Amino acid sequence: MQVLEKEILIKEPGKAVKKFFLETYGCQMNFSDSEIVASILKKEGYETTSEESKADIILMNTCAIRDNVEQKTRQRLTEFRSLKKENPSLVIGVLGCMAERLKTKLLEEENLVDIVVGPDAYRSIPSLIEEVEGGQKAINVLLSREETYADINPVRLSENGVSAFISITRGCDNMCTFCVVPFTRGRERSRDPLTIVKEAQGLFDNGYREVTLLGQNVDSYLWYGGGLKKDFDKAGEEQKSNAVSFAKLLEMVANVSPLLRVRFSTSNPQDMTDEVLHTMQRHENICRYIHLPMQSGSSRVLKQMNRGYDRERYLDRINAIRSIIPGCGLSTDIISGFCTETEEEHKETLSLMDEVRFDYAYMFKYSERPGTLAAKKLTDDVTEEDKKRRLQEIVDLHRKHAHESNLKNIGNVYEVLVEGTSKKSTEDLYGRTTYNKVIVFPKEHYKAGDYVNVKVNSCTSGTLIGQIVK
Numbered sequence: 473m474q475v476l477e478k479e480i481l482i483k484e485p486g487k488a489v490k491k492f493f494l495e496t497y498g499c500q501m502n503f504s505d506s507e508i509v510a511s512i513l514k515k516e517g518y519e520t521t522s523e524e525s526k527a528d529i530i531l532m533n534t535c536a537i538r539d540n541v542e543q544k545t546r547q548r549l550t551e552f553r554s555l556k557k558e559n560p561s562l563v564i565g566v567l568g569c570m571a572e573r574l575k576t577k578l579l580e581e582e583n584l585v586d587i588v589v590g591p592d593a594y595r596s597i598p599s600l601i602e603e604v605e606g607g608q609k610a611i612n613v614l615l616s617r618e619e620t621y622a623d624i625n626p627v628r629l630s631e632n633g634v635s636a637f638i639s640i641t642r643g644c645d646n647m648c649t650f651c652v653v654p655f656t657r658g659r660e661r662s663r664d665p666l667t668i669v670k671e672a673q674g675l676f677d678n679g680y681r682e683v684t685l686l687g688q689n690v691d692s693y694l695w696y697g698g699g700l701k702k703d704f705d706k707a708g709e710e711q712k713s714n715a716v717s718f719a720k721l722l723e724m725v726a727n728v729s730p731l732l733r734v735r736f737s738t739s740n741p742q743d744m745t746d747e748v749l750h751t752m753q754r755h756e757n758i759c760r761y762i763h764l765p766m767q768s769g770s771s772r773v774l775k776q777m778n779r780g781y782d783r784e785r786y787l788d789r790i791n792a793i794r795s796i797i798p799g800c801g802l803s804t805d806i807i808s809g810f811c812t813e814t815e816e817e818h819k820e821t822l823s824l825m826d827e828v829r830f831d832y833a834y835m836f837k838y839s840e841r842p843g844t845l846a847a848k849k850l851t852d853d854v855t856e857e858d859k860k861r862r863l864q865e866i867v868d869l870h871r872k873h874a875h876e877s878n879l880k881n882i883g884n885v886y887e888v889l890v891e892g893t894s895k896k897s898t899e900d901l902y903g904r905t906t907y908n909k910v911i912v913f914p915k916e917h918y919k920a921g922d923y924v925n926v927k928v929n930s931c932t933s934g935t936l937i938g939q940i941v942k
Contacts, residue, residue: 493527497545498535500737502568504637504686506533507626509567509594514627516598525555529563529601531587534570542570549584563604565589565597569656572613573843579609591642591657592616615643615658617700622667625674632892634682634921636675640668640721641687645702646740649778649846650810650838653688659702660688662695665716665724672728681889681921682733685725690736691743693718719747726755731923733889734758735908738765741789742780749796760797761908764789765805769824770817773810776850783824790828801907803832806866809859810838811850818862822869829873831909837863871933878931881909885941888913890922911936 492513496506509531524530530552535541549564556562565587566578572590579588586604589597590613600610620642628636643658644651672683687693696707696715704712716724726734734755739762752758764786768774771782793800806821825833837859840852886905894900894912901915903924912935913926926938 490528491523491526492529492531493524494531494533495524495548496533497541498533498568500637500684500686501639501688502533502535503629504626504639505568505591505594507629507637508621508624508639509533509597510627510629511624512594512597524552527555528559528561529565530555531565531567531597533567535568545570546584549578553584563587563601565600565604567591567594567597569652572615572656573652575611575613579611586610588613590614592619594621617659617661618698620661620663622663625671628675628680632920633679634889634891635684636680636682637684637686638668638671638675638725639663639686640690641693644688645692646689646780647778647845649776649850650807650841650844652841652844655843657688659700660692661700662693664698665695665721668721669724669728672725672732676729676732679921681731681923682735683725685721685734685736687736687738689738689740689743691718691739691745691748693721695721717745717747719745719751722748722751722758723755726751726758730757732757733906735761737763739763740765740780741786744789744792746792746796749792752800753797759801759906759908760799761801761803761906762793763803763805764793766821766824766828767805767807768810768813768817769821770813773813773817776811777807778845783820786824787827799907801831801905801909802828803908804828804830804834806833806835806870808835808837808862808866809854811846811852811854813854813862818865822865825866825869825873829877830870831874831877831907833866833870833874835863835866835870875931875933878909878933878936881928881936882931883928885925885927886911888924888926890918890920890924892920905936909936910934911938913938913940916940 494506496502532545534545552564564585566585567589568591571588575588578585586609587600588611592615593612596612600612603610641660641662643660644653645660647654675683692701694701694704694715694717696704696711734757741764766786767777767779769783774782840847888903888905888911890901890903894902900912902910902912904910911926918924924940927941928936928938930937
């Protein structure tokens with residue numbers, strides 16, 4: 473979970489300055505969306521500051537994918553309501569996927585918020601604030617077939633000034649049965665590649681040295697002049713011949729500068745092509761790291777999830793990655809206890825983990841999300857006790873694999889992009905290798921944004937520890 477807390481000043485002629493506080497929960501996409509929101513507000517005269525207790529307006533950008541994030545959001549809204557008792561004019565709003573899914577409950581039944589804004593309606597936030605200040609509740613959760621925010625230059629809210637996110641698609645067409653994204657973010661559409669390259673160039677010119685291209689499924693990126701991906705077959709021949717695939721987009725961004733590292737997330741096994749892998753192999757500044765969610769090691773469970781691939785296809789992509797990009801870092805997502813999962817199918821997940829041996833993994837027990845296809849059509853019949861036990865077995869096995877992977881790095885030298893000061897010691901810096909492994913080392917005279925060569929001397933299961941070598 474990433475949490476971002478900012479205040480923003482609203483400056484309007486003839487009006488007192490108002491403070492605006494933004495808090496973000498969830499995935500990288502939400503963090504990127506918050507930067508879009510901040511840009512929209514800045515255009516209206518907003519500037520960043522920092523204390524929620526002094527805010528006139530509070531907005532939460534939320535995630536509805538996992539129940540724990542939703543519960544945290546509700547807890548925070550309750551805390552903010554106590555601030556509203558002290559300041560009745562305080563405006564509280566919820567943005568993002570949770571806003572779209574729970575609009576009626578949040579706005580009317582529970583009366584927790586004044587504003588509800590969906591992921592495609594961020595441009596309307598300033599006018600919605602005006603509605604609330606005029607005495608009305610305000611809502612806009614309309615989904616769009618065109619909105620990509622391509623013309624907006626996001627305000628960078630990350631403090632390191634080194635790494636930044638660039639959204640390349642919005643929405644998703646995959647319809648995985650456990651996922652709310654297609655219902656909260658709409659159909660998949662891709663952003664104009666020239667605007668993506670322009671944004672990457674601008675970031676590089678302003679001192680950033682790493683960009684991460686974001687999408688629910690980056691491998692299905694397809695630009696043919698605008699429109700939904702599902703309508704590509706209806707496009708003209710010229711549009712089709714000039715279409716930009718994800719592999720082409722990767723190359724375009726990599727060509728901004730050899731000093732600009734390029735990462736991307738998230739990939740999908742059913743759409744990842746060898747062309748993407750060969751593009752990565754040709755460009756050293758495209759990081760040797762792929763996040764490839766597997767979710768389950770059982771083909772039957774994957775079919776229940778409507779993932780679009782089976783165990784064999786997943787292993788085919790893993791083998792292709794290792795053949796074309798030897799040593800490539802790998803991470804994944806895993807769900808324990810999905811509907812009807814048996815003990816044998818859980819063991820299939822463990823055996824696939826043993827076969828692949830991921831460097832990093834995001835691991836969760838299944839929690840039914842209202843509105844998803846699984847909630848409508850499948851029975852959540854795995855007991856909570858079994859879900860927790862299976863998850864713990866997954867976590868334990870992954871920690872073993874990650875530690876063994878890190879041990880293999882001891883003695884090696886890696887080029888590291890310095891991202892900042894270590895959380896544990898002001899005398900140490902940290903950064904990541906091209907394989908996305910975090911490494912901590914004495915800072916000497918270096919600073920964030922520098923490239924340094926670091927020799928690994930030791931490790932934990934999650935971090936490499938080393939020293940700079942000349």
